[in-house]
Amino acid sequence: MMSGASTVDAIRRVGLEMFARDGYEATTMRAIASEVGxxxxxxxxxxxxxxxxxxDLTRGALMQLTSRIxxxxxxxxxxxxxRDxxxxxxxxxxRFHALNSDQASIVNRQMAGLSATHYRQAVSLRATFExxxxxxxxxxxxxxxxHVIDLRMSVIAILQMCISVSTWYRADGKLSPDEICAVYVQLSQRMVGFDQRALMASGPRKGVSQR
Amino acid sequence: MMSGASTVDAIRRVGLEMFARDGYEATTMRAIASEVGxxxxxxxxxxxxxxxxxxDLTRGALMQLTSRIxxxxxxxxxxxxxRDxxxxxxxxxxRFHALNSDQASIVNRQMAGLSATHYRQAVSLRATFExxxxxxxxxxxxxxxxHVIDLRMSVIAILQMCISVSTWYRADGKLSPDEICAVYVQLSQRMVGFDQRALMASGPRKGVSQR
DNA sequence: CGGCGATACTAACAAGCGTTAGTTTCAAAG
DNA sequence: CTTTGAAACTAACGCTTGTTAGTATCGCCG
Structure with a gap:
């Protein structure tokens, strides 16, 4: 039983990695099996x-993101x-999209491989975030x-901005998840017209970070 | 000659549509040929x-976008x-990503199908926008x-925000490209810390647009 | 008229695809 | 010791894939 459960998990792990890297259609069952052993x-x-x-992977990723939020x-x-x-x-x-870029890739780019029924369920799950x-x-x-300019467009723009972190974040990069989150939180506040001049005046301005 | 050129164009047109809708791997040469006739x-x-x-399609889309900019x-x-x-x-x-969502889809989601050489060229072209x-x-x-918070992250966030328009814009929707552009220009100005209080005070506030 | 290049066709190739059937292995339960 | 069931194996099925070779068609140029 232990080996059985670990095989399922191995398939999940390998499938997640390969679907994210090569795409669903370009990944073959034989390639997954070979990597699993x-x-x-x-x-x-x-x-x-x-x-x-x-x-299984799409559903898991969406539910994980739902839980984190x-x-x-x-x-x-x-x-x-x-504001809070x-x-x-x-x-x-x-944070989720930085630390789980493989899951993010599947949810955002590989959903076309799903059947019509599963696709609808996934879209519906994702709509709850919006x-x-x-x-x-x-x-x-x-x-x-x-002071929101346009509700629907602001929602989509902020969400997409967060999602895009998964395309460039690297664990061995120079920016920690905490630093990235701090910047994106500020960006989102600006987008919705939250006035943070008082906040900025309280700390010294240091010019543009070049990193 | 005339029929030859139009066949090439038909292949481009059909390939663009099918790659964008079904993905590169899921589109077969026979399906393209059949649609072309x-x-x-x-x-x-x-x-x-x-x-x-x-x-051909990737290169064309990138060069078209380059020209427009x-x-x-x-x-x-x-x-x-x-600001201007x-x-x-x-x-x-x-505007490009709204009116050319198929090209946008190829550049943003189908590039994995490219050979290593062509992939590098495309990434390099795209880097010029950044x-x-x-x-x-x-x-x-x-x-x-x-008053930029972080240069690199702001650049990526703004670009990704613009790109995401291609995923939801519809020509038969209720928002015109002009209206959408106006909103996104304002959002980008907010993201870089451009102070537009003077501008907003000049026009009446109307609350959140729900559409 | 004769040839030529461009473009279409048919037919097939080798390889690979997802999937299935039948069989073997082996540890745990009775 | 026997039974059982999960999980692995081998071997193949039917189909599709991108691609190629060889051939036919047809408008244009000399």
Missing amino acids: IQAGSLYNHFASKEEILW RESMETLAVDADA QLSAFVDAHV TQLGDILRNGDASGEF | IQAGSLYNHFASKEEILW RESMETLAVDADA QLSAFVDAHV TQLGDILRNGDASGEF
């Missing part, structure tokens, strides 16, 4: 089809203002904290 | 390989400030017009 036919002891592997939002005080909510949301989003962020922006605008 | 083997009278079609920048007065430069750049970028925008932001920050 078994024969191609043996994969079907664990997954019904190639598409099932992709769906929920956890991040739950740390907020009940009376947290819109936006910060928590953007921080969780950026709704969540949209609520934060709407509330912040209503309370006067934010 | 010829046999699969006849494609090789016009392109040496499947990868050559992808490269150059044209947009050339309309500026020689003494245009950084940023506006021209973002406007051209957003350099251009980076220069605008650096100059604007140096002159005090902008």
